[in-house]
Amino acid sequence: MAVIQAFSFFLAAVVAQSTIGGLSGSHTDIPRWCGKPYQSGSPNYDPGGMLKPPTPSPTPMLYVQIEPRYSIYDSSETTGEFLVDASLSYTHGTPYRNATPSDDGGNVTVPFTVLEFDIRLEDSDQLLVSDGVAVNSSNNRLGFSFGDLQPRLTPYSVVLYGAPPASYANQSYTATTELWYLPAKNNGSTVKVDNLNGGLSVANNVSDYAFMPILPFGFYTSCSGYLNYSLANVSAYKDMGFNAINPVCAFADGDLGYLFDWMDETNLWYQYDMRGTFSNGLNVSQLTEQIPLVKDRSNLLSWYTADEPDGWQYALNQTRIAYDILKQEDPYHPTALVLNCDNYYFEEYSSGADYIMEDAYPIGIDPMYSRPWNTSCNETYGDCGCDDCIGDLRDVSNRLDDFFDYQLWLGQQEKPLWAVLQAFSGEGYWSRDPTPEETWAMMVLSFNHGAKGIMSWTFPTSETLGVAHGAMAKVATTSPVSTFLIGVPKPTGFSVPGNELLDVAYWVLDTQVLVGIVNLDYVAQNRTIVIDLPLATSSLVSQPWGSVNWAVGNGTLTAHGLAGLTTSFVVLDM
Numbered sequence: 001m002a003v004i005q006a007f008s009f010f011l012a013a014v015v016a017q018s019t020i021g022g023l024s025g026s027h028t029d030i031p032r033w034c035g036k037p038y039q040s041g042s043p044n045y046d047p048g049g050m051l052k053p054p055t056p057s058p059t060p061m062l063y064v065q066i067e068p069r070y071s072i073y074d075s076s077e078t079t080g081e082f083l084v085d086a087s088l089s090y091t092h093g094t095p096y097r098n099a100t101p102s103d104d105g106g107n108v109t110v111p112f113t114v115l116e117f118d119i120r121l122e123d124s125d126q127l128l129v130s131d132g133v134a135v136n137s138s139n140n141r142l143g144f145s146f147g148d149l150q151p152r153l154t155p156y157s158v159v160l161y162g163a164p165p166a167s168y169a170n171q172s173y174t175a176t177t178e179l180w181y182l183p184a185k186n187n188g189s190t191v192k193v194d195n196l197n198g199g200l201s202v203a204n205n206v207s208d209y210a211f212m213p214i215l216p217f218g219f220y221t222s223c224s225g226y227l228n229y230s231l232a233n234v235s236a237y238k239d240m241g242f243n244a245i246n247p248v249c250a251f252a253d254g255d256l257g258y259l260f261d262w263m264d265e266t267n268l269w270y271q272y273d274m275r276g277t278f279s280n281g282l283n284v285s286q287l288t289e290q291i292p293l294v295k296d297r298s299n300l301l302s303w304y305t306a307d308e309p310d311g312w313q314y315a316l317n318q319t320r321i322a323y324d325i326l327k328q329e330d331p332y333h334p335t336a337l338v339l340n341c342d343n344y345y346f347e348e349y350s351s352g353a354d355y356i357m358e359d360a361y362p363i364g365i366d367p368m369y370s371r372p373w374n375t376s377c378n379e380t381y382g383d384c385g386c387d388d389c390i391g392d393l394r395d396v397s398n399r400l401d402d403f404f405d406y407q408l409w410l411g412q413q414e415k416p417l418w419a420v421l422q423a424f425s426g427e428g429y430w431s432r433d434p435t436p437e438e439t440w441a442m443m444v445l446s447f448n449h450g451a452k453g454i455m456s457w458t459f460p461t462s463e464t465l466g467v468a469h470g471a472m473a474k475v476a477t478t479s480p481v482s483t484f485l486i487g488v489p490k491p492t493g494f495s496v497p498g499n500e501l502l503d504v505a506y507w508v509l510d511t512q513v514l515v516g517i518v519n520l521d522y523v524a525q526n527r528t529i530v531i532d533l534p535l536a537t538s539s540l541v542s543q544p545w546g547s548v549n550w551a552v553g554n555g556t557l558t559a560h561g562l563a564g565l566t567t568s569f570v571v572l573d574m
């Protein structure tokens with residue numbers, strides 16, 4: 001995180017010796033962040049590790065993918081779902097011909113518009129689903145029953161065999177995935193990732209082990225400067241509106257059981273932070289020691305392994321090694337990490353996470369010139385505190401967009417993204433704190449660009465920023481807003497012609513739509529602003545966030561003037 005980055009000169013040298021392997025070989029002795037030399041006088045060179053969009057093929061391919069709706073199921077559940085994609089893609093998949101022999105002897109061809117398939121357990125060949133989906137459709141939900149499937153602590157391998165319907169069809173497609181069907185627990189917690197909508201679903205003693213969807217919202221929080229004092233401090237944090245926390249301490253730091261007991265007692269969901277202990281180089285003995293101390297606690301939300309592994313240039317396999325150990329020792333919880341770099345070995349580092357966090361901190365930086373190190377910053381050189389940033393609120397949404405693009409380029413099933421927002425300043429890079437208005441703008445931008453959780457750096461922050469975060473947390477984690485944010489796969493963003501500084505996105509659920517609006521202009525506009533929604537709408541239901549005097553027409557939102565940095569969430573009937 002930021003605080004550690006200040007010491008990156010000292011530590012990078014240590015890291016270089018102990019853990020770097022295979023990274024741009026001969027430059028490992030130069031202090032670097034995100035692979036870029038940042039000390040004045042260091043030579044400039046290509047840091048490597050940069051993803052580029054794949055070259056499109058001239059004709060579309062059929063890209064068939066399958067994954068379970070939830071990262072895990074347990075034996076308290078009798079039915080599950082698979083998500084099946086049959087997308088036409090110019091970058092991934094296998095050859096597709098939009099013609100398939102007809103059933104009528106095979107001489108005549110008909111268009112290939114439906115993919116029929118069986119989904120089976122690989123080992124036993126047991127049939128789970130037999131169905132079909134339209135070619136070029138995605139996120140199709142296919143229900144199935146667990147029947148007499150044995151719950152177990154290892155995943156089942158699942159395979160999909162697909163083809164056009166006709167019996168003479170000569171095109172075929174396969175896709176594989178893993179299905180976890182675990183014995184239900186009656187202690188601790190069980191947490192699953194919703195692979196369709198991106199939220200988490202949690203079960204523990206408070207819910208009587210029933211799964212409840214949550215949108216996690218909170219802070220990385222100091223243990224020695226706040227959490228270790230009292231249960232009252234933990235309750236006070238929760239009462240501010242937060243449902244989640246990342247205490248920046250671990251059992252390896254001392255006997256902190258009482259502190260985790262307090263969070264269990266208040267039902268505050270924690271990311272268990274092993275930034276300093278998940279791996280000493282590639283020695284994982286501290287990781288394996290900590291797992292049994294934490295895995296059966298009632299508010300364990302997730303395992304947090306690497307803090308900015310890309311910034312530190314940890315060994316490329318380090319996050320995945322920890323991930324595999326965690327899955328084996330505790331399949332009941334997801335694993336997360338935060339990436340600090342814009343585009344540095346994204347695939348390798350993110351392979352160790354079930355959801356990926358980004359921490360672009362744009363407020364008060366000089367994106368062109370590194371004040372702490374007296375160098376310029378560009379794509380290959382320098383550390384300006386926010387990698388490849390423009391020093392604008394949109395650095396946050398750009399980073400989320402980039403991480404979604406990288407996953408698309410890699411042909412991966414999308415992992416949820418969370419935003420780590422700036423609630424601090426200093427360390428030479430950041431000349432000031434964000435204001436509350438900038439904070440809310442970064443939050444709505446994050447949601448508008450698909451973030452499914454917020455975990456800001458760091459608490460205690462200023463009283464003003466603590467209150468600002470709590471105010472949004474109360475709205476974003478409760479209905480109606482949370483119902484949309486984690487009840488829909490991804491918001492649809494669109495631009496408003498003539499108002500390029502408006503960031504607008506919407507989420508449709510049944511007969512209502514949530515619209516998120518951010519005015520990125522710092523200056524008030526004294527003119528009529530009309531947002532044309534690409535949907536028919538009838539009336540305003542509520543404005544859970546903001547106080548814009550919106551007039552609602554059929555498919556339009558109209559405001560006579562907007563204050564600088566206005567943010568608003570409105571719910572409309574369709």
Ligand SMILES: *[C@@H]1O[C@H](CO)[C@@H](O)[C@H](O)[C@H]1NC(C)=O
Pocket residue numbers: 020021022282315316317318321
């Ligand atoms: C991980 O990478 C390091 C450095 O590249 C290498 O020495 C080590 O053998 C790798 N470990 C595994 C388990 O692949």
Ligand SMILES: *[C@@H]1O[C@H](CO)[C@@H](O)[C@H](O)[C@H]1NC(C)=O
Pocket residue numbers: 044376377378379380381
């Ligand atoms: C980036 O900055 C370094 C150091 O000033 C310089 O050598 C290099 O040419 C610059 N690269 C680009 C792409 O501007």
Ligand SMILES: *[C@@H]1O[C@H](CO)[C@@H](O)[C@H](O)[C@H]1NC(C)=O
Pocket residue numbers: 104105106107
């Ligand atoms: C298919 O074509 C072959 C050769 O042209 C022909 O002999 C056969 O009768 C045709 N079958 C049908 C069902 O039209």
Ligand SMILES: *[C@@H]1O[C@H](CO)[C@@H](O)[C@H](O)[C@H]1NC(C)=O
Pocket residue numbers: 060088136
């Ligand atoms: C496939 O669907 C996408 C959008 O979902 C659309 O943009 C594209 O044109 C479709 N491709 C074909 C070949 O129909």
Ligand SMILES: *[C@@H]1O[C@H](CO)[C@@H](O)[C@H](O)[C@H]1NC(C)=O
Pocket residue numbers: 101106109170
């Ligand atoms: C599949 O069948 C079509 C029509 O009968 C034929 O043109 C095509 O070459 C065949 N493709 C393969 C891969 O056999």
Ligand SMILES: *[C@@H]1O[C@H](CO)[C@@H](O)[C@H](O)[C@H]1NC(C)=O
Pocket residue numbers: 184185186187188296
């Ligand atoms: C929690 O339950 C699991 C099995 O359901 C059991 O293996 C484990 O020992 C229990 N842990 C505690 C701390 O009771």
Ligand SMILES: *[C@@H]1O[C@H](CO)[C@@H](O)[C@H](O)[C@H]1NC(C)=O
Pocket residue numbers: 223224225228229230
């Ligand atoms: C919390 O930790 C700090 C730093 O280690 C220590 O000074 C303080 O006494 C601790 N507070 C309590 C109540 O344990």
Ligand SMILES: *[C@@H]1O[C@H](CO)[C@@H](O)[C@H](O)[C@H]1NC(C)=O
Pocket residue numbers: 205206261264265266297298
């Ligand atoms: C849940 O269990 C924790 C201990 O793990 C306990 O502190 C808490 O009071 C329990 N909550 C309820 C509602 O039973």
Ligand SMILES: *[C@@H]1O[C@H](CO)[C@@H](O)[C@H](O)[C@H]1NC(C)=O
Pocket residue numbers: 280283284285286
């Ligand atoms: C791994 O680290 C632990 C301390 O965390 C140390 O006791 C142990 O000797 C190390 N193992 C190896 C093989 O270096």
Ligand SMILES: *[C@@H]1O[C@H](CO)[C@@H](O)[C@H](O)[C@H]1NC(C)=O
Pocket residue numbers: 526
């Ligand atoms: C905004 O515009 C209206 C009409 O053009 C004008 O009457 C009003 O004084 C303006 N307000 C500000 C704050 O400029």
Ligand SMILES: *[C@@H]1O[C@H](CO)[C@@H](O)[C@H](O)[C@H]1NC(C)=O
Pocket residue numbers: 535536537554555
């Ligand atoms: C709203 O607009 C849509 C077209 O955008 C139209 O189809 C619909 O009939 C309109 N509804 C009303 C109530 O005017």
Ligand SMILES: CC(=O)N[C@H]1CO[C@H](CO)[C@@H](O)[C@@H]1O
Pocket residue numbers: 226229230232233236237
């Ligand atoms: C919000 C809150 O209760 N903060 C308290 C945390 O603990 C310290 C030390 O006891 C108090 O000074 C804070 O007021």
